[in-house]
Amino acid sequence: MFVAEAGLRHFSYHDKRHQFEADLEKLATFPEQIMVINMNYRMIRSLFEAPTAPGLRSAANDLGLPDFAPPFLAAEIFDLLFAPSPLLRRELHVLREELSLPKGQRFIAIHLRTGDIAWDPGRHKADDLKVFLDCARQAERDLGAPPSELRWVLATDSAQLAAEASQLPEAKSGKLQLPHARGRVHIDRSDLGETLHGATANYAEWLLFGRAAAVVLSRSYFGETAAEIGRVRYAYFAPGGGCVRTDLSSS
Structure with missing residues (x-):
């Protein structure tokens, strides 16, 4: 190429x-x-x-x-040009098993990007987690789903935030799930060794994100593109203390 x-x-x-x-x-x-x-x-x-x-x-x-x-043109182009490799499909399967999230299980994906990795600029603080989880509750209401039906999957670049989130009542009850740390890399900012080790897991998280019933987003290309490629119609931006639903059908 x-x-x-x-x-x-x-x-x-x-x-x-x-x-x-x-x-x-x-x-x-x-x-x-x-x-x-x-x-x-x-x-x-x-x-x-x-x-x-x-x-x-x-x-x-x-x-x-x-x-x-046209609506979701980027998704149409992506589906025409790309398909997950067998290795990536396997990683996605492993990720679902680790999260106890079988195919067909509806969930809300939450992406909270702090910038606490490599030399990424600062984005949001760990204290913002409550705002993002409150937005997930709003998404549940908009979807008309009872809280017991939908799990939450939290993707974050911060080991500290992940550790704090794992101690929340929602995590201990199994409602809030967090991927393992191996995918916690920045594709174009992390050290080469870390990127090579974690890139497949990172892309698996990205693909899984696009399969959510709703997404709660940081201002980040990771979550935005995953939601657009996955044609997710319930997409919300949480930063700033709000929970603003947005249309990602057209780039």
Whole structure:
């Protein structure tokens, strides 16, 4: 794959959302038929609806593409291009067994990203856990499900927060489940050895997250993309003390 990409024009927009939007017209008018664009934001919607890129809109019209991003387009593209490997399927199966979460068991996935790993910027504090769990209760009410029916799965990058959460009454009763620490890595920030050891478990958590009945999110690419690829329609942002339901069907 890397050899095939060697002769292509490459652009990197890592942490450069506004620059990507400003460059859309330029990108649309490059003569190359294929370009490689790297970014860490969900920006597909901008490709359809950017008002400052008439060249891009014209090219989209020539291809017969719609004026607005179709619902869950990213999920459709992902399903077309990718499938879990046997190793990842096995890791997902092991994860479900560890969490006592068989297929068909409905659950709410909670992602609380603190930044307490590698050199990741600070996100949320351990004290925010109560807000995230309260939001999970709101999701239960919105789903119309009794509390006894849905389990909670908490994914976090903080060993301290995981230890504190494991002592909560919800954890001791079995309602709140936490994955093992081996998947607690940051794919592009952790040391190489840690990443190689934990990457498969991390991706298994990501895939499981997308199979939830509802998700409670940090402001993080991990949870957002998992929910979008999994077509999760009950998605909530908990940071800031709120519990705001959001539409992730269009990037």
